[in-house]
Amino acid sequence: MKAGFFATRWGIVAVGLFIGVAAALLQYLGNPPNMGVCVACMERDIAGALGLHRAAVVQYLRPEIMGFVIGSLIAALLFKEYRARSGSAPIVRFCLGMFAMIGALVFLGCPWRALLRLAGGDWNALVGIAGLTVGIGVGVLFLKGGYNLGRTYKAKPFAGLIMPLIMVALFAMLMAKPLFGRAKQVVDGVETIIITGPVFFSAEGPGSMAAPVAVSLLVAIAIGFLAQRSRFCTMGAVRDVILTRDFHLVSGIVALVVAALAANLVLKQFHPGWEGQPIAHANHLWNFMGMALSGLAFSLAGGCPGRQLILSGEGDGDAAVFVLGMIVGAGFAHNFTIASSPAGPALFGPAAVVIGIVFCLIVGFAMREKFA
Amino acid sequence: MKQIDARGLSCPQPVIMARKGMAELSGGKLEVLVDSVTSRDNVMRAARLEGCETEVSAKDDEFSVIISKK
Numbered sequence: 001m002k003a004g005f006f007a008t009r010w011g012i013v014a015v016g017l018f019i020g021v022a023a024a025l026l027q028y029l030g031n032p033p034n035m036g037v038c039v040a041c042m043e044r045d046i047a048g049a050l051g052l053h054r055a056a057v058v059q060y061l062r063p064e065i066m067g068f069v070i071g072s073l074i075a076a077l078l079f080k081e082y083r084a085r086s087g088s089a090p091i092v093r094f095c096l097g098m099f100a101m102i103g104a105l106v107f108l109g110c111p112w113r114a115l116l117r118l119a120g121g122d123w124n125a126l127v128g129i130a131g132l133t134v135g136i137g138v139g140v141l142f143l144k145g146g147y148n149l150g151r152t153y154k155a156k157p158f159a160g161l162i163m164p165l166i167m168v169a170l171f172a173m174l175m176a177k178p179l180f181g182r183a184k185q186v187v188d189g190v191e192t193i194i195i196t197g198p199v200f201f202s203a204e205g206p207g208s209m210a211a212p213v214a215v216s217l218l219v220a221i222a223i224g225f226l227a228q229r230s231r232f233c234t235m236g237a238v239r240d241v242i243l244t245r246d247f248h249l250v251s252g253i254v255a256l257v258v259a260a261l262a263a264n265l266v267l268k269q270f271h272p273g274w275e276g277q278p279i280a281h282a283n284h285l286w287n288f289m290g291m292a293l294s295g296l297a298f299s300l301a302g303g304c305p306g307r308q309l310i311l312s313g314e315g316d317g318d319a320a321v322f323v324l325g326m327i328v329g330a331g332f333a334h335n336f337t338i339a340s341s342p343a344g345p346a347l348f349g350p351a352a353v354v355i356g357i358v359f360c361l362i363v364g365f366a367m368r369e370k371f372a
Numbered sequence: 373m374k375q376i377d378a379r380g381l382s383c384p385q386p387v388i389m390a391r392k393g394m395a396e397l398s399g400g401k402l403e404v405l406v407d408s409v410t411s412r413d414n415v416m417r418a419a420r421l422e423g424c425e426t427e428v429s430a431k432d433d434e435f436s437v438i439i440s441k442k
Contacts (some may be wrong), residue, residue, distance in 0.1 A: 007413050239384065248417060
């Protein structure tokens with residue numbers, strides 16, 4: 001297989017097929033339903049494990065996230081594409097990451113999970129994907145109007161290693177399971193200090209469901225490697241079709257859905273319907289709006305959550321800041337009663353989505369320049 | 373030869389700039405400077421979609437994509 005294979009149509013299709021099958025298998029091996037890989041959900045679990053939010057059912061240091069970054073780093077180093085760079089409006093990207101996460105947690109999934117939900121028979125995903133497409137479409141209008149976050153600049157090589165190093169540290173914590181928390185406990189009037197998390201690991205709920213660590217990590221490293229080679233991006237797929245009628249990336253996401261659907265049928269994980277879908281709700285308005293916010297934020301930031309992780313592995317410090325924004329956003333989403341549950345949108349979810357859309361529109365209008 | 377400097381810009385900016393440049397190209401050639409393999413490949417693909425020919429040269433971490441209409 002020559003290096004250029006992944007730049008071809010068959011290359012991106014092969015990567016989509018691989019991710020689709022891998023995701024279905026991870027579900028079969030223990031990951032939550034329709035969540036074989038979900039960058040938003042898994043970063044949210046990491047935020048919970050670190051105590052940035054205290055939703056007890058979604059706390060786990062997901063090795064998939066670490067694997068994506070490390071796999072991308074390996075590919076970038078092997079193919080001499082590692083380039084440390086940053087400096088393109090990092091604070092704006094941080095906030096876009098935060099609101100992207102908020103939108104994703106109102107819908108309950110990133111675009112990867114939207115595709116996996118569809119492949120699992122959760123038709124609510126169609127509403128989410130429609131919202132995502134509209135959000136990206138609005139982003140494309142800004143791009144055509146001269147929107148951009150400015151140039152990045154070359155950085156010292158070490159700067160690009162920060163995100164991979166953070167992932168290594170998270171993996172060490174996953175292995176060692178240290179308890180950093182101290183809390184007061186009063187029993188029969190006697191006050192004692194107990195040792196507790198973080199790091200937290202869910203005892204029940206989605207956070208407690210996981211494929212074996214080694215399998216998750218290795219599969220994710222493979223996905224990270226392949227995604228780096230092929231530039232796999234769900235947001236870019238939709239954007240390129242709208243912007244330039246370029247169907248290159250979109251063939252990858254179609255392949256992902258087809259492969260995951262086939263694998264789900266074989267593994268008996270396909271359960272079609274609207275109601276009672278796993279880790280999903282059937283509120284069409286906020287499924288649509290949540291993903292519309294995410295789609296807009298992704299397109300303004302130049303990549304879906306998966307792509308941002310891959311970029312952060314190949315040295316892109318701005319993508320790394322977007323990732324950190326997503327993790328912090330997950331903390332807010334659960335602490336502020338914004339993240340949805342299977343019961344439906346949370347009390348402040350809709351308001352947060354509206355604020356996020358207003359923020360993104362302001363960014364879109366404010367950060368325009370005319371090219372020479 | 374008209375030159376577009378898309379270095380430091382991430383996609384789709386280089387593609388948007390290259391497409392604009394190609395639209396204004398009546399004859400002759402257009403040079404697009406980029407500094408990532410992703411941008412290089414994307415600009416080349418965009419040029420092919422427009423029925424143009426491309427020629428690439430690399431210098432350090434940067435690429436020059438020369439686009440000409442067939």
